[in-house]
Amino acid sequence: MKREYDIIIWGATGFTGGLVAEYLTRQRGLKWAIGGRSADKLAAVLGGLKAIDGSVSEPGIVVADSTDEASLAAMCARTRVVASTVGPFSSYGAPLVAACVAHGTHYCDITGEPQFVRRMIDLHHDAAVAAAVRIVHCCGFDSIPSDLGTLCAQVHAGERDGVPAPRVSTEVRRLKGEASGGTIASIGQVMDEARADPEIRKIAGSPYSLNPPDKRKGPRADMQVGMRKSPSGWTAPFLMAGINIKVVHRSHALLHPDAPHLEYTEVSAFGGGAKGLRRAAAGTAMFAGVGLALGVPALRNLLVSRVLPAPGEGPTREQIAAGGFEIVVTAHAVGGDVTCTVIGVQDPGYGETSKMLSEAAMCLLEKPGAGVAAGGVLTPATGLGMPLVERLRDAGMRFDVSL
Numbered sequence: 200m201k202r203e204y205d206i207i208i209w210g211a212t213g214f215t216g217g218l219v220a221e222y223l224t225r226q227r228g229l230k231w232a233i234g235g236r237s238a239d240k241l242a243a244v245l246g247g248l249k250a251i252d253g254s255v256s257e258p259g260i261v262v263a264d265s266t267d268e269a270s271l272a273a274m275c276a277r278t279r280v281v282a283s284t285v286g287p288f289s290s291y292g293a294p295l296v297a298a299c300v301a302h303g304t305h306y307c308d309i310t311g312e313p314q315f316v317r318r319m320i321d322l323h324h325d326a327a328v329a330a331a332v333r334i335v336h337c338c339g340f341d342s343i344p345s346d347l348g349t350l351c352a353q354v355h356a357g358e359r360d361g362v363p364a365p366r367v368s369t370e371v372r373r374l375k376g377e378a379s380g381g382t383i384a385s386i387g388q389v390m391d392e393a394r395a396d397p398e399i400r401k402i403a404g405s406p407y408s409l410n411p412p413d414k415r416k417g418p419r420a421d422m423q424v425g426m427r428k429s430p431s432g433w434t435a436p437f438l439m440a441g442i443n444i445k446v447v448h449r450s451h452a453l454l455h456p457d458a459p460h461l462e463y464t465e466v467s468a469f470g471g472g473a474k475g476l477r478r479a480a481a482g483t484a485m486f487a488g489v490g491l492a493l494g495v496p497a498l499r500n501l502l503v504s505r506v507l508p509a510p511g512e513g514p515t516r517e518q519i520a521a522g523g524f525e526i527v528v529t530a531h532a533v534g535g536d537v538t539c540t541v542i543g544v545q546d547p548g549y550g551e552t553s554k555m556l557s558e559a560a561m562c563l564l565e566k567p568g569a570g571v572a573a574g575g576v577l578t579p580a581t582g583l584g585m586p587l588v589e590r591l592r593d594a595g596m597r598f599d600v601s602l
Contacts, residue, residue: 204278206231206560207261209295210285212240214513215309217247218553219284224248224256226561232259234274234281265291271298282338282560283308287388289315293322296334300327305563309339309556311442312385314392314399316409316576324576331574333567335582338559339552340524341382341439342446343579344541345369345465347588348528349447350580351539351598353454356532359602363455364530364537367447370429370468371437373525376546377514383493386438390494403441407460409449409578417460426479432471433479436486440465450580453572468527513549522546535602542597551596558590559583 208223210216211233220233233248235241241260248254261277263270265285275281275298285291288310299306300323310316316336327334337346349367356364393400402408406422407415422444423436437443443465451461469478492498513519524547530537543551562583567573571584579587588598 202277202279204230204232204259204261205564206280206282207234207274207278208232208258208560209234209263209274209281209283211235211244212237213284215549215553215556216284217244218513218519218549219282219557220244220248220258221251222553222557223258223560224251224254226557227255229256229561231256232261232278234261234263236262236264238262265294268294268298271295272302275299275302275304278304280305280307280560280563282306282556284556286310286312287315287385288312289318289388289392293318296323299334300330300332303330303332305333305335307335307338307556307559307563309341309552310336310385311339311341311382311439312389313408313442313445314389314402316445317402320409320576328573328575333563333572333574333582334576335559335563335579336576337442337446338556338579338583340543340547340555342443343555343559343587343591344524344526344543345443345528346446346450346578346580347591348526348539348541348598349463349530350450350454350584351588351600352528352530352537353451354585355600355602356530356534356537359537360532360534362533363451363458363461364532365459366462366531367464367528368429368531369443369463369465369526369528370431370434371466371524371526372431372468373523374467374547375524376522376548377518378548382548383499387493387496387499391496394494406444406448406463407452409445410452411456414452414460418462423464423466426476426483427466429466429468431468433469433475434466435469435479435482437465437467438486438489446578447580450578453575453578453581454570514546519546519550522550524551538601540597540599540601542599544595554594554596555591558594559587562587562590 212235263274469475526541528539
């Protein structure tokens with residue numbers, strides 16, 4: 200594919216989009232551009248990128264508008280890959296995905312909105328397969344650690360046992376980072392749409408709603424809503440499990456079409472003893488409180504205005520550098536457990552997410568290898584697979600597998 204650009208970052212004037220642009224500025228050999236609707240704001244971003252120490256790759260500027268399909272089509276025709284940070288995706292993302300499929304342009308984003316992903320699957324999966332275009336959603340903290348951690352564990356289990364593990368449990372054991380205004384807005388969008396539309400409530404509530412049409416019914420997955428005791432200690436609900444569970448189930452259904460439904464769980468883990476119990480209780484209370492606040496628009500607006508960052512805002516560079524996470528994914532396989540520990544060394548929603556999206560976009564420039572689909576509306580595990588795991592390892596993330 201010969202295009203003017205390899206990658207266009209759509210939304211480069213936003214906070215996370217700016218971090219992605221900074222990451223790509225340090226990559227050699229790329230032809231890339233920053234995209235958005237304001238030429239003046241894009242010029243300001245470019246000025247900041249030029250000041251980065253060690254800058255080796257200066258981007259072009261592409262002006263387009265999410266509400267102008269012709270401008271999106273013109274943008275997509277100029278590049279091999281579009282990486283989008285512009286959310287809520289249910290509000291702004293659909294025309295761009297349609298333009299990418301129509302013009303043979305690969306796409307990745309950082310959405311965590313299941314109703315948007317399902318809509319894109321229903322509208323574009325078959326056309327993307329036919330055109331060999333990879334549309335890969337959820338390429339940030341939700342859902343790369345869960346999805347690729349499961350992939351790593353399942354690859355090793357399959358090589359040893361000949362079949363994938365029927366059950367996978369994931370524990371978020373360490374999480375240090377600042378709240379993301381974009382994530383808050385996206386969760387609120389999901390809740391608002393679900394409240395207004397019974398079909399979206401079904402999508403939000405089902406663990407299989409992103410699966411292929413013939414695999415959208417199965418045994419009810421166990422979505423934890425309160426405290427529980429596990430072999431590692433006390434656990435509580437994890438806020439992003441709602442999207443991660445669906446993404447991991449879609450990956451399993453596409454990678455193992457003849458296997459039974461995967462039993463997948465995802466929780467926050469706080470350790471044992473009285474300390475673990477207290478922390479799990481606090482985590483459960485926080486989960487319930489945040490869920491209540493985000494589900495009521497007036498409370499959500501108050502929370503954002505008084506406590507949380509608005510979309511486009513974010514933490515300081517020192518706060519980003521001080522963050523990190525550790526997620527333990529265990530495949531309970533027929534031949535014994537296989538564990539993949541996924542570790543990030545920066546704020547998960549900003550530093551690590553910008554790294555994950557950037558590496559996903561560069562991975563889409565490569566020909567799909569074994570186990571990676573050539574086209575379709577895909578997940579990180581099915582559209583990028585182990586090549587992305589290796590890229591992220593080289594970039595400083597860890598995927599440590601033990602049998």
